[in-house]
Amino acid sequence: MWILWDRFLLFLGRKRKIPIRAFKVPSILSARFDFEPLEEVKEEKDEFSLLDLPDLPLDCILEKLSPLELCSMAMVCSSLRERCKSDHLWEKHMKQKWGGVIGDVAYREWQSQLASKRAPKFLHCKTQSKFQLFFGLFDFFGFKSEILERKNDLEGSLQVNSVMSLYLALETGKFWFPAQVFNREVQNGHVGFVLSCYDAQLSYDSTTDNFVARYRAQGRSMIEEEIEWDRIRAPTIDTPANVLHISDCLDELKPGDHIEIQWRKNKVFPYGWWYGVVGHLESCYANEFNCQCHINDSVILEFKQYNRGSRWSKTMISRKDHREVGNERDGFYGGIRKLYKKEEIAKWKQLWPNCTLE
Secondary structure, X not given: OHHHHHHHHHHHHHHOOOOHHHHOOOHHHHHHHOOOOOOOOOOHHHOOOHHHOOHHHHXXXXXXXXXXXXXXXXXXXXXXXXXXXXXXXXXXXXXXXXXXXXXHHHHHHHHHHHXXXXXXXXXXXXXXXXXOHHHHHHHHOOOHHHHHHHHHHHHHHOOOOOHHHHHHHHHOOOOOEEEEEEOOOHHHOOHHHOOEEEEEXXXXXXXXXXXXXXXXXXXXXXEEEEEOHHHEEOOOOOOOOOOOOOOOOHHHOOOOOEEEEXXXXXXXXXXXXXXXXXXXXXXXXOOOOOOOHHHOOEEEEEOOOXXXXXXXXXXXXXXOOOOOEEEOOOEXXXXXXXXXXXXXXXXHHHOOOXXXXX
């Protein structure tokens, strides 16, 4: 990357007729990174531009750049600007950073905002600090007016439906995207939400590398701050939080299966997802050779984070005609989804409390 940076500074120096000696790397950095000293530009015929490379090597170089470096490179000239905005370059960065928290629901929400002309004006606002770093560097070298002019060119040419625009909208926190938050506000003392997952709208704060969440609770809008990456996931299904999920796994449930079930305190609350396992019926002695629980109409669901004597420790549902069941005292249980992926089960186990709850 430092070699590419040298070339970039060399390019700017030639365009502005500035002696390239001004861009030489300090000796202490040269020794650490084994830089080669830059040569004085002598003759115009000896000049070499990054754009002189064939398409394949140039694309290989651009694929190695970080999002911040791609933004910097896009301001060099119109040709590089078009290359650096390519979706195939940004799709890799989207997957690497946002793949675990951005799902189909978020993409549909983004497209809906574009269609309704509510797309965030993220490029025209004051961005977060790390996207300001390269502006400061250019200002230090006296290039502020030229770089700002190129920045305006980038803003004007960026298509709002590009992958780059979505990435920057997420990075700058201007796009509030739908996702799910584990263990809502447990750190604030609400231990009753252990091993639960709630739908929310999230905004990223790049200065702290965490999130702010907005969600509905107690009939009003609530906010939780300082949410870390490991407490977030993309919605696993398309069912909205206020809609009963239609279970399609009831016939195959058997003791030992890991499940998530919708639960809400009353009819006004949205559903959250709670982790549990399928247990044995009281009439069964949990003998694997004689167990008939998997063919019984009744299914026992256990929530082992609670003490056995707690009213929250287990519930029973009907395999044939399960809908929402419950009451105002114990809450209402909704749809069920069976967990097949080891990664999903491992995630819940990582959140397991240090002691059982009452």
